[in-house]
Amino acid sequence: MVTQQKPKALVIGNCRGRAGIIDALRGTAFAIIEATEGRRGLKHVLEDAPSVVIISAGITGADAVSLLRAIRCLTSAPILLVGSGRGTDTGQALSHGADAFVPQSRHLEITSVYVNTLLSRN
Numbered sequence: 001m002v003t004q005q006k007p008k009a010l011v012i013g014n015c016r017g018r019a020g021i022i023d024a025l026r027g028t029a030f031a032i033i034e035a036t037e038g039r040r041g042l043k044h045v046l047e048d049a050p051s052v053v054i055i056s057a058g059i060t061g062a063d064a065v066s067l068l069r070a071i072r073c074l075t076s077a078p079i080l081l082v083g084s085g086r087g088t089d090t091g092q093a094l095s096h097g098a099d100a101f102v103p104q105s106r107h108l109e110i111t112s113v114y115v116n117t118l119l120s121r122n
Helices: 015-025 038-048 061-074 090-095 109-121
Strands: 008-012 031-035 052-056 079-083 100-103
Touching: 008 015, 008 038, 015 031, 015 052, 015 079, 015 109, 031 038, 038 052, 038 061, 052 061, 052 109, 061 079, 061 090, 079 109, 090 100, 100 109
Parallel strands: 008 031, 008 052, 052 079, 079 100
Antiparallel strands: none
């Protein structure tokens, strides 16, 4: 009997942002991989081949753009940027490799809906 592996969701970001996203994904069909910073996230992209990459708002500005570019060079998996929209230029994020911007809210279960929607398109 062949056992099918769960798709992997890599969540990159600071503790608070990452924790909320992970809570939203618990109980879904995803095996969750965590990274507290970009360099570790890149390592997971290379070693674990995630089905989706989710970057929390804790990584902003030039760091986010550099991370998006690097991840996009390594994988064609969907990349979601989750944030408030205040400190993050969504247009810039989308032009540098993100597939979608997900507004951060108290209703984090919406994040899992976005992830599932993007994965169903691939």
